[in-house]
Amino acid sequence: MELNRNKDAGYVELVFGPRWVYIATVRKFLQNFLSVTIGNNKKADVISMAGSELLENAIKYASEEGTKISCRYREEDNTLTLIVQNFSSPENIKVLKEQIDIVNTGNPEEMYMKKMMEAAMREDGGSQLGFARIRYESNSEISVDVDGDLVSVTILFRLDAFEGD
Amino acid sequence: MAVLNITDLSYENITLAYSEQTDDDGAVFASLQFNGDMDMQDPDSVFMPYIQDIHSQMSQNGIKKIQLDFRPLRFLNSSGIKLMVKWVQMMLILPPDKTYSMEILANSAVAWQDNCLKLLSLLAPKLIKIKLL
Numbered sequence: 001m002e003l004n005r006n007k008d009a010g011y012v013e014l015v016f017g018p019r020w021v022y023i024a025t026v027r028k029f030l031q032n033f034l035s036v037t038i039g040n041n042k043k044a045d046v047i048s049m050a051g052s053e054l055l056e057n058a059i060k061y062a063s064e065e066g067t068k069i070s071c072r073y074r075e076e077d078n079t080l081t082l083i084v085q086n087f088s089s090p091e092n093i094k095v096l097k098e099q100i101d102i103v104n105t106g107n108p109e110e111m112y113m114k115k116m117m118e119a120a121m122r123e124d125g126g127s128q129l130g131f132a133r134i135r136y137e138s139n140s141e142i143s144v145d146v147d148g149d150l151v152s153v154t155i156l157f158r159l160d161a162f163e164g165d
Numbered sequence: 166m167a168v169l170n171i172t173d174l175s176y177e178n179i180t181l182a183y184s185e186q187t188d189d190d191g192a193v194f195a196s197l198q199f200n201g202d203m204d205m206q207d208p209d210s211v212f213m214p215y216i217q218d219i220h221s222q223m224s225q226n227g228i229k230k231i232q233l234d235f236r237p238l239r240f241l242n243s244s245g246i247k248l249m250v251k252w253v254q255m256m257l258i259l260p261p262d263k264t265y266s267m268e269i270l271a272n273s274a275v276a277w278q279d280n281c282l283k284l285l286s287l288l289a290p291k292l293i294k295i296k297l298l
């Protein structure tokens with residue numbers, strides 16, 4: 001078991017079953033944890049929103065049990081890394097990578113507006129708005145790694161790059 | 166007596182509380198307060214029929230404004246944002262004599278309300294005003 005040997009200024013890791021009802025519980029825990037860790041409620045709100053959106057995606061598109069979220073704060077460069085991992089199918093992984101590539105291009109506000117308009121045309125339960133919202137609200141960097149059917153979505157928040165309290 | 170036949174709607178962790186108020190000129194306007202967390206997987210299926218009902222009754226009864234009070238809402242997920250965008254799109258296609266405006270009340274201390282609702286108002290700047298309180 002890893003016990004945070006790197007001695008980051010704040011670290012938490014949660015593994016839970018892919019049930020929608022747990023998302024709110026994890027989001028509220030994350031918000032409290034981040035308020036204590038970074039001492040800024042507004043930034044904690046934004047990052048916990050991002051965690052919640054990633055978990056929604058992970059649970060919607062999971063191919064089997066198990067979702068992991070980890071959060072690591074580094075005081076020396078004032079960054080916070082949020083990682084959500086789950087198992088997914090090749091088809092869903094392809095769509096996920098495409099969505100992240102699209103959202104990472106262009107102006108975050110314009111992309112968010114564009115994705116809002118596209119979302120409104122969708123008749124299924126999905127919105128595909130989550131990544132655009134995260135990037136717009138936090139100016140963060142979103143990346144994805146795939147190892148077989150294990151998907152890791154990472155968001156790097158530079159805490160000086162978006163508005164807080 | 167209320168002009169529109171709309172009641173409150175509660176589902177899971179959220180309540181939409183409907184009321185009617187009168188402005189300084191004596192005109193009746195609709196008011197919808199969002200309480201709780203909108204974080205369900207598919208809010209469209211629950212809330213879209215309710216929103217469509219408000220939308221239709223407003224345009225049929227000549228109500229020219231609705232105030233949406235998001236301040237008590239703790240969280241709105243992206244599927245909830247999609248729902249709001251759909252509402253705005255319904256407003257945009259109404260003929261001028263049937264249309265109405267939307268006033269959004271948001272809490273500037275809550276990050277997502279400050280960020281996200283401001284952007285929503287840009288979808289229809291002539292019809293939507295936001296008050297950050």
